[in-house]
Amino acid sequence: MEETLRNLLEEAKKELSSAENLKTLEEIRVKYLGKKGELTKILRGMGNLSHDERPIIGKISNDVREEIEKELTQKREEVLWQEKEKKIKSEYIDITLPGKVHEIGHKHPMTKVLDEIKDIFLGLGFSIAEGPEIELDYYNFEALNTPPDHPARDLQDTFYITKNILLRTQTSPVQVRTMEKSKPPIKVISPGRVYRSDEIDATHSPVFNQIEGLAVDEGITMGDLKGVLNLFAKRLFGSDTKTKFRPHYFPFTEPSAEMDVSCFACGGKGCRVCGYSGWIEILGSGMVHPNVLRMSGIDPEKYSGFAFGMGLDRITMLKYGIDDLRLLYENDLRFIKQF
């Protein structure tokens, strides 16, 4: 009997070794270990054994059962693994097929640059102020230290609606409106559309965009102006950017300065972008003129401030290497989708 059991084990092992799928494995399990299986059949003959033999044969038959079960489990895992392998192999696809895209829209390049600029200044504690595009002469000129006879006023450049109402030529009137309605400390930037009577060409548009900034508090210095704008330039154009401040003239700031940044296209060596000078003129700035503070109801003896302004269209063109301003307003989606 012992030998029959041993033979059974060998047979089962042999069958198992050639089994290739789960179904065959199940058949083998039923054949040997099932209620009507071979092992059961053999054990039925136990009754004929002697009292001494029974425990021995019992143990052997248990060993055989365990051995077969162990083999079965092992084989099952093996088969399962093979089947998975096979399935995965059969599922290979062409990974170079184009993806199924839910296309999301693209921001206009000017908005992308504006968002970056907003983020920089929000982080520096500047809020965002807005104001009317159709503006009173008072806010656009007079309150900015530019009375009617002033040479900086150029009738050719301004679109007028009535004698006293015009299309703002700069975002600076928002400065005045902000100072009129709030007390220092004031820190704002005001982005927006401005208008000047220029025919549209590759570098001019009668409608364009500016960003103006203003900080007013006790003890603000020209050093602060430089520090803030330097930081801004490094954030917007890269941390290697150098700046230089040149004296300039604006009626509403004194002292006034223009800021150049080292050319971000050539790093200052000189190229087409910077006109081979290594520098690019980016913005106008200065310390708010005491007359402007006074007219806006802020005591220039107590407070000082700085202001700056830049053209969004120009910066966008420079940043992305766009060579014609008209592309920004033409809105060919093949252009917009590049950003």
Place this chain on the structure above:
Amino acid sequence: MLISYSWLKDYVDLSVDAKKLADDLTMSGSKVETVKSYGQEIKNVVIGKIVSLEKHPDALKLQIGIVDVGKEKLQIVTGAQNIKVGDYIPVALHGSTLPGGVKIKRGKLRGVESNGMMCSAKELGLDESLLPEYQRNGIFILPELPLGDDVRDVLELDDVIEFEITPNRPDCLSVVGIAREAAATYRKSYRMPEIKISEVDDKNPATVTIEADDLCFRYVARVIRNAKIGPSPMWMQMRLLKAGIRPINNIVDVTNYVMMELGQPLHAFDLDKVKNRHIVVRRAKEGERLITLDDKERILDKDMLVIADEEKAIGLAGVMGGQNTEITDDTVNILIESANFKGSNIRYTSRKLGLRSEASSRFEKGLDPEITVLACNRAAQLMAELSGGEILEGLVDVYPKPVTEKVLSVRYERINKLLGTNLSCQEMKEILSFLDFGTICDDKNLIVKVPAFRGDVDGEADIAEEIGRMYGYNNIEDTLLKGTQITAGVKTREQKLEDTVKDVFLSCGLNEVITTSFMGMKDLDKINLPDDSYLRNAVKIMNPLGEDQGYMRTTLLPFMLNVVCTNYSRKVSEFKAFEISKVFVPKSLPLEELPDEIKSGIIAMYGHDVDFLTIKGVIEELLDVLNIKNVKYVRSQNPAYHPGRSADVIVGDEKICVFGELNPDVAENYDINKRVYISEVNLELLFKHANDEKVYKPLPRYPAVERDIAVLVDKSTFVADIENVIRKAGGQLVDDVKLFDVYEGENIPEDKKSVAFSIWYRSYDKTLTDEEVSKVHDKIVNRLSEELGAQLR
């Protein structure tokens, strides 16, 4: 303004090269645009004189010249025709170079040896357009000059610096002004031109009357007698040429030369043509006519200032002289005018007549009346020297209200505080004195005497700028708002909501476009806007660029349709875009107060998978994100839209949005042969109804029961009405309702449609039983039947 470096060096000793000077002056406030080197590439070009000329035997258009260049006589073949024996000319010798790297070598022209080249002005790099005809058409014919001398020296071909002077600094529109800036930049001194006047004994016969002393502040004049008119010397012509001024004759050139030198515009009259030698400065008569030096007749008005004699206008004050008193070759006696006029009036006249001159662009910025005498004397000196004329005794000087010296008291502590510097009073004094400011220090204040030519300096901030720019802005230490209060950078609710709207549009696949703000009335016709629409009451621009850009837009639609049209015509097959911008709606016309500027949004799309429901989906998404509930969709009456495929979105009783298919007529107006879907959103109303407060609702703990329902209704019944009945009848137990089918056609009566919904019933307190659900469901079925005549299918 163009200034040659050699001229500048007459007044200040400089050791740096022109490029370095340009950089340093730019950093101290006189911005340099370019530096042009005239002589740099010229080598071996000398002065020669033509001693003989004969025709080339084998070429009709060539001449053979013998040219004396001092050391030798050279045979040179030329194609030029404007030369004659005795002419002085520039000669490029064998082995010479010209601008642009051109090399000249000995050679043969049609078999005849040529040992160099006779040069035109252009070949020397000069602007020929400023030259008289005889110098322009061919070889650059020169006055008598030492033979064999290098043209770079005799023609002063050096570096020319182009300055961009800001309008507050008319004093810098002169060589002396720039010399002063250069001197201050290098902490040096500069010198004024030396002026020596030797008058003859005869008294000056001219008189001057200023009738309009509100427009003419000073009038200085001198008379030169027995002048001989002719060309001015080459050095003067060259300095003018390099400054971009056309040389004319020895009198006119002197007026221009002194203007460039000192910044004071001058004029020279032929005194014999001035009636009774009496100059009257007066307002023009309305409609008075004057032919100016450019041969154009000008019609004047009573706000313009003229220089007149006793019977007629003889010049447009500060702008241009009159032809009737022009200096001609026959002129003998000359009156030099050196006057000071009111800047804004000169600006007015120059604008009104569309006539700008070197003089007007200086006067309109406001000049220093104190320089007039100096300039007049300088001109008299030069004219006498160059024309052989005599300066008559006596300077006329009519100066009704002399200006008083400006003295400012500024605090140097305050200046340091403004600049962020720590300069001593002594350092400030030094800087200012180099700029010709007189200064006295006390323990707190700096008393500053402002020079008369600095009309732009009025107060402490101006003095701070002078000190700052000469100290060097880039030497000021950068600080980051130290010592100021910390502020939070925040966006307003509207700004945040606008960002949200943009995000929704972008995530719906819409690309952002930006269009301009000017519209014409034709744009409104193209979108079918009725004649009585309030959108036709647009803000009108007084001086528009064109009729089609005469108004501020009241709607974004025509602009977006232009964008659609552009893309469609360029075969962009899928189009999805939006714009957020302002429209301008006046409260009344003509404008008395500022109009309403309403932030609006517009969407447009076309493409293979785009239909009415696509655009509605965007609107629904937008309303969902902004948490706007209780929205009604009603058929829109907007004539720009397809009447059967458009809807107004109503919240409360306000129309916040319209969307749908573009009216085919409008599409035709824009040549778009595709169904276009658009939506216009009033962002201000949208923001008003946006609900920022979101309150957490616990997640359901009990399962929902789903029941489907399909009903037959009239074709015209709105799905939304059915859903409303379901929700109302079902009450709180209806957790969600979703349309899953609308069917018309086979097995459905012709005037009916089948509409099927899934309804989810749920209680937040317990698991619903079948009976409970059935009770509500039956109620819904009954209500649908009662209210909409719906039959269960």
